Amino acid sequence: MLSFFAWSLVLGLAWHWALGLRSLWQQSRRLHQIPCSQCRFLVNSPYLKCSVNPAAALSEQAIGCRDYEPSPWG
Structure with missing residues (x-):
């Protein structure tokens, strides 16, 4: 038992x-699925992560971002 x-x-x-x-x-x-790290608008600043959508950058809200453009540098 x-x-x-x-x-x-x-x-x-x-x-x-x-x-x-x-x-x-x-x-x-x-x-x-968050595309921000490959986006041309990501600025890698601790104060402003994204120059287009700073409130949604690097969060789940950025999945499917209409402003996403691939970075020409990588």
Whole structure:
């Protein structure tokens, strides 16, 4: 009986870890869709990140940005 509870605890923890890793993977994939690092309007200033959309730069709001233009330098 004790081994059943021990295995239940181990499987429950493994399931919890699997769900956490899945969530982390999904969030990582979402953040890699942000195009700002390749945009010509990104200025890399700590005060003004983007000269066109400074409030949305480098955030999830920048996914699908209509003002995105690829940088000629990279």
